[in-house]
Amino acid sequence: MFKTKREIVFVILAGIFITNAVVAELIGGKLIQIGPFVMSIGILPWPIVFLTTDLINEYFGEKGVKKLSFITACLIAYAFLILFMAIVIPAAKGISPVNDEQFQAVFGQSMWIIVGSLIAFIVSQLIDVWIFWFFKKRTGEKKIWLRATGSTVISQLFDSFIVLGIAFWLPGKIDFETFITSGLTGYVFKLSVAILLTPLIYAGHHWIKKYLEKDNLHKEIQDK
Numbered sequence: 192m193f194k195t196k197r198e199i200v201f202v203i204l205a206g207i208f209i210t211n212a213v214v215a216e217l218i219g220g221k222l223i224q225i226g227p228f229v230m231s232i233g234i235l236p237w238p239i240v241f242l243t244t245d246l247i248n249e250y251f252g253e254k255g256v257k258k259l260s261f262i263t264a265c266l267i268a269y270a271f272l273i274l275f276m277a278i279v280i281p282a283a284k285g286i287s288p289v290n291d292e293q294f295q296a297v298f299g300q301s302m303w304i305i306v307g308s309l310i311a312f313i314v315s316q317l318i319d320v321w322i323f324w325f326f327k328k329r330t331g332e333k334k335i336w337l338r339a340t341g342s343t344v345i346s347q348l349f350d351s352f353i354v355l356g357i358a359f360w361l362p363g364k365i366d367f368e369t370f371i372t373s374g375l376t377g378y379v380f381k382l383s384v385a386i387l388l389t390p391l392i393y394a395g396h397h398w399i400k401k402y403l404e405k406d407n408l409h410k411e412i413q414d415k
Contacts, residue, residue, distance in 0.1 A: 307357030315350035
């Protein structure tokens with residue numbers, strides 16, 4: 192099915208990227224509190240999205256990330272559509288272990304959350320890609336940490352405040368003070384984790400490069 196190792200790498204990275212992005216959106220309606228700070232539980236899978244975004248950027252370019260981001264956004268919208276249908280269809284009374292109220296409480300995210308999540312995802316991904324390539328064009332293959340962390344620093348600032356602003360502040364679910372503190376808390380958390388993941392970016396970069404070099408060597412031998 193897959194003719195080259197490059198295709199295999201892309202499918203694996205794309206699968207990890209899409210899975211974590213969709214899961215993050217599905218669980219994003221739950222707010223958690225760490226000390227005096229409140230943030231969405233949806234931030235948990237995002238560091239993995241950062242990691243795969245950077246690796247896809249490195250090996251499949253700007254177009255690869257943009258296409259995958261739009262495909263993922265469509266899949267997120269599709270997931271919400273299926274959830275909406277599942278909510279509308281009534282549960283079998285006395286048979287279903289989960290009743291309509293319980294199902295609604297978990298999966299019945301408002302339209303504001305859906306819209307906020309999709310807008311934040313697309314905007315942050317496009318900003319991430321632009322900044323990543325801004326640095327790469329100036330540093331070449333050097334300073335992976337700069338383009339990886341630099342793109343995350345800016346893109347996640349937008350993501351953190353867009354999703355909270357549209358999903359929770361505009362509808363009046365949280366006040367402005369909570370909006371600011373929650374946005375900053377989520378941003379600091381994602382930024383901290385992204386920095387901690389920097390060694391994994393280098394490890395992933397090394398592994399993929401080594402893996403693809405073997406494929407290129409095999410091709411050269413076949414050509415001879």
